[in-house]
Amino acid sequence: xxxxxxxxxxxxxxxxxxxxxxxxxxxxxxxxxxxxxxxxxxxxxxxxxxxxxxxxxxxxxxxxxxxxxxxxxxxxxxxxxxxxxxxxxxxxxxxxxxxxxxxxxxxxxxxxxxxxxxxxxxxxxxxxxxxxxxxxxxxxxxxxxxxxxxxxxxxxxxxxxxxxxxxxxxxxxxxxxxxxxxxxxxxxxxxxxxxxxxxxxxxxxxxxxxxxxxxxxxxxxxxxxxxxxxxxxxxxxxxxxxxxxxxxxxxxxxxxxxxxxxxxxxxxxxxxxxxxxxxxxxxxxxxxxxxxxxxxxxxxxxxxxxxxxxxxxxxxxxxxxxxxxxxxxxxxxxxxxxxxxxxxxxxxxxxxxxxxxxxxxxxxxxxxxxxxxxxxxxxxxxxxxxxxxxxxxxxxxxxxxxxxxxxxxxxxxxxxxxxxxxxxxxxxxxxxxxxxxxxxxxxxxxxxxxxxxxxxxxxxxxxxxxxxxx
Amino acid sequence: xxxxxxxxxxxxxxxxxxxxxxxxxxxxxxxxxxxxxxxxxxxxxxxxxxxxxxxxxxxxxxxxxxxxxxxxxxxxxxxxxxxxxxxxxxxxxxxxxxxxxxxxxxxxxxxxxxxxxxxxxxxxxxxxxxxxxxxxxxxxxxxxxxxxxxxxxxxxxxxxxxxxxxxxxxxxxxxxxxxxxxxxxxxxxxxxxxxxxxxxxxxxxxxxxxxxxxxx
Numbered sequence: 001x002x003x004x005x006x007x008x009x010x011x012x013x014x015x016x017x018x019x020x021x022x023x024x025x026x027x028x029x030x031x032x033x034x035x036x037x038x039x040x041x042x043x044x045x046x047x048x049x050x051x052x053x054x055x056x057x058x059x060x061x062x063x064x065x066x067x068x069x070x071x072x073x074x075x076x077x078x079x080x081x082x083x084x085x086x087x088x089x090x091x092x093x094x095x096x097x098x099x100x101x102x103x104x105x106x107x108x109x110x111x112x113x114x115x116x117x118x119x120x121x122x123x124x125x126x127x128x129x130x131x132x133x134x135x136x137x138x139x140x141x142x143x144x145x146x147x148x149x150x151x152x153x154x155x156x157x158x159x160x161x162x163x164x165x166x167x168x169x170x171x172x173x174x175x176x177x178x179x180x181x182x183x184x185x186x187x188x189x190x191x192x193x194x195x196x197x198x199x200x201x202x203x204x205x206x207x208x209x210x211x212x213x214x215x216x217x218x219x220x221x222x223x224x225x226x227x228x229x230x231x232x233x234x235x236x237x238x239x240x241x242x243x244x245x246x247x248x249x250x251x252x253x254x255x256x257x258x259x260x261x262x263x264x265x266x267x268x269x270x271x272x273x274x275x276x277x278x279x280x281x282x283x284x285x286x287x288x289x290x291x292x293x294x295x296x297x298x299x300x301x302x303x304x305x306x307x308x309x310x311x312x313x314x315x316x317x318x319x320x321x322x323x324x325x326x327x328x329x330x331x332x333x334x335x336x337x338x339x340x341x342x343x344x345x346x347x348x349x350x351x352x353x354x355x356x357x358x359x360x361x362x363x364x365x366x367x368x369x370x371x372x373x374x375x376x377x378x379x380x381x382x383x384x385x386x387x388x389x390x391x392x393x394x395x396x397x398x399x400x401x402x403x404x405x406x407x408x409x410x411x412x413x414x415x416x417x418x419x420x421x422x423x424x425x426x427x428x429x430x431x432x433x434x435x436x437x438x439x440x441x442x443x444x445x446x447x448x449x450x451x452x453x454x455x456x457x458x459x460x461x462x463x464x465x466x467x468x469x470x
Numbered sequence: 471x472x473x474x475x476x477x478x479x480x481x482x483x484x485x486x487x488x489x490x491x492x493x494x495x496x497x498x499x500x501x502x503x504x505x506x507x508x509x510x511x512x513x514x515x516x517x518x519x520x521x522x523x524x525x526x527x528x529x530x531x532x533x534x535x536x537x538x539x540x541x542x543x544x545x546x547x548x549x550x551x552x553x554x555x556x557x558x559x560x561x562x563x564x565x566x567x568x569x570x571x572x573x574x575x576x577x578x579x580x581x582x583x584x585x586x587x588x589x590x591x592x593x594x595x596x597x598x599x600x601x602x603x604x605x606x607x608x609x610x611x612x613x614x615x616x617x618x619x620x621x622x623x624x625x626x627x628x629x630x631x632x633x634x635x636x637x638x639x640x641x642x643x644x645x646x647x648x649x650x651x652x653x654x655x656x657x658x659x660x661x662x663x664x665x666x667x668x669x670x671x672x673x674x675x676x677x678x679x680x681x682x683x684x685x686x
Binding site for chain 1: 474491510649651653656
C-alpha cells in the first residue's frame, strides 16, 4: 500500500470536522470497548493468561529461526509448499507465479493485513486476474476503492447510509437500508464467487511449528470457504506469526477474540495442515504458504522487538482517544492507532511517518488493554527519541530546543529572559489576565485563552518571601 | 532458497548470533515442541453438558436432545417443520442408514453444494467452555455440509463433549495421531458486525446452527 503518513496532520484535521465519520466511530467506541471489558471478566485469571501470552510470544521470537525451520519441515512433510519472501514485491510475484502456473483467472480473498501491506490485490488485478475480497468490511472498501481504517473492522468509518448507497450503485438492485437486508444482499452477490473461484488467498493468525499448520480466526465463514473450496490455496504470513504448539495458539486465542470483539470465541477457528488428502471430500489440491519478512527482521533486531508480539486484535486502537476521534485513514498506511504509530515508522521508515509516534497522548490505555503487554507508549517514546537523534524534527523545533538548552545552562541569562517574558505576558493578558492570541501559538489560542503570567518570576518571588521569613 | 537463507540469516543476526542454535541452546525450544504444555486455563468447575448447552444458546445456536440415534430423523423433521424450512437435506454418510423417509424427509448422503438448504453433520467432539463444535475434514466428513447450506444441523454425542479446546487436541492426538487437512471449530451461526458495528447473524456461512445432543 502507498504510504501517506506524512499527510497525517492535514487528514487528522479533516477527520475531526467530518460528522459522518464521528457518527460511525461512536459505534466502535461503545461496542468494542464495552464488549472487551465484559468478556475479559469471564476469565478469572485473565492477567495470568496475559503474562503467559507475552512470555510465549517472546519465547517464539527468541527462537524464531528454529521454529520457522521446524514449521517448514512439518508443513512440507504434509504436502504444503513453503515459500519465503524478503519483500512485499516478492510476495506479489510469488502469488502471481502460482496463479499463472495454475491458469487461475478468479481469486477469492479472506482478509489479510499483510496483503494490504504488499498491495497484493492491485498487483494481481494489474496482471489481469480478478480478485474478490470476501470479508464484508473488506468487500465494502474494495467496492468503494478505499483502504481499511481498522484492522478487524475495515469499513468502520462508513455509516450504513453510505454503504446502502454504495450497494445500490454497485449491485443494481433495489436500495436497501436495513443492515440485515444489506448483509443478505452481500451474501447473494458473493456466493457465486466462492463457488467458482480457482484460487483462495488467506492470511494467517498463527503458524504452528510442531504440526506445520496455518490457522485463521473468522466470523463470517468466508475464511473457511477460501481455504476449502478453490483448487489452490495460498496463505501469506509474517515470520512473527509462528508459535511452537497447538496448545500455545489455543490459550492465546482466549485473549485474542475477547480483546478484539468481546467474543469468548470467534465463530470459526480454522486449522489447515497440507492440501486435500487421499479420500478427502473437499479441500484444495495445492496448499502454498508464503513466509514473509518485509521489514520484520529489522524490528526484531531493534529496541522495538516487543511490537512483533502483536496478535492483531485491534484493542489498542479501539481504546485510543486519538484513533477514536480521527479514525484510521489519517495514519496513512495499513495499521492505524497506537500499534500503527509503532509499526508504520518501523516498516516504512521513520522519516516517512514523522507525526505518528507523536500522535498520542501517551495515556497508556493501549498498553493497559494490549493482550500481549506491548509497552506501546514506551515504544512511541523511543521513536520520538530516534527522531531527535537523527535530526528528523523540524528546524524550528530543533533551534528552539537548542536555544532553550543554552539558556537553561546559563542561569543569569535565563533569569533575564524569563523576567522580560513574564512582564510581557502580563501586559499582553490585560486586566482579564487572559492571552487571546499568542503569536506563534495560535493553534493553542484559537480554541481557548491562555492564562497570562502574574508578571513576576518564581526566583524573584522566592527571594522576597525568603527574606520576609528570615 | 536465496530468500529463505537471507531471512533466516537476518533473523539470526537480529537475535545476536551468526549461526543456528546449537544443540544445547535449542534444548528449551525442542522441549516446548515435544511437550504440548498448556497455558494457564481459567477455572472450569461447571458440568460439561449443561455448560455446553448454555454456551450454544448464548452463541445463537439452538439445542435439542434425543435419547438415541434412531430418533434423529424425527428430531430433524421437527426442527425443520417448526422453522418452516425445506424438508430435505444432505448428510454425512454415517447417517445414511437412518430411517429418514419414515420421518418424511428427503435425505441424500453426499457433500453439500451451493444449492442445498440444509446440511446434517456429526462432530468429532464438542467444547463445553465455549459451546463449540470440533469438525475434522476426511473421507466421510465433508466440511461443506457445515458451511454452504443456510441451515446446519450438527449431531453431537453427549459423551463426546470435552471441557476445552486443549482437551480436544489431546483426544485427537490419542485417537488419530496426526491432524487431518483441516480442523474446523464452529461456534454458532456465521455473523458479522462490519456495518456500523451492528451484529447480524448469518453472512457467508450458515444462518442457523441447530445442535442435537444424543444420549445426554
